[in-house]
Amino acid sequence: DTEVTQTPKHLVMGMTNKKSLKCEQHMGHRAMYWYKQKAKKPPELMFVYSYEKLSINESVPSRFSPECPNSSLLNLHLHALQPEDSALYLCASSQDTETPFYEQYFGPGTRLTVT
C-alpha cells in the first residue's frame, strides 16, 4: 500500500473558525511533510516531521499548528486564518529524512477556502 490519505477533501472555513486537516499513511514511513500549494504554483514546504518530532518549520505563521500523534498520522490545526491562506494543502511521507533517495509520496490534498 503506497497511499497517503487526506481528509477532508474540501474545507470552507471562516476567519474565526478552528479546523483541522488530517493525513494518514500506513507505509511505515518515519518522515511526514505538509506543503501549501497556491493555484498555478509549485508546492511550498511548511513543516517536516521526522520520527514524530518537528524537524523543520519553514517560518510558517502560528495560525498553522502541526501535530504528529504517532508515526502514521499527521494533523494540521488551523485557527484564525486569512483569505490568503486559501490553497491546496498537501501531505507527503517518505521513509525518512536522511536522504532524497527515499522518495516522497503525496496525498491528494485538502482544498481549503477561507471566507
Next chain:
Amino acid sequence: AQSVTQPDIHITVSEGASLELRCNYSYGATPYLFWYVQSPGQGLQLLLKYFSGDTLVQGIKGFEAEFKRSQSSFNLRKPSVHWSDAAEYFCAVGTRNAGNMLTFGGGTRLMVKP
C-alpha cells in the same frame, strides 16, 4: 542554494506527437532529480527519479528522462502523448541536508490537442 528552472510554462502538443519538457537545475553537489505529475485538484505522483548510474531513466506511463551533467539538465520525454497526459509537470531536486527537502521548479502545464 539549489534551484530548478522549467523554462516552458505552457506546452501544447497533438495527441500522438512526441513530447519534451525541459528542466534545468543549479546545485553544487550530485543532484537527486525527480519528475512529478499533478492532475487538476490532485496530489503529485512520481514519474521517475535519478540518483546515479545510467543517465537515461525510465519511468511510469511511458515517460523517460535524461540527465546531462554538462548542461545541468534533466529533460522529460515521451515518444507519443495521450490525451490523459494533460496535467501539470514539476521537476524537483532533492538535497541531502536535514529534512529531505525538495526544491520544485515552477511547473509546466501540458495541454493535449485531439
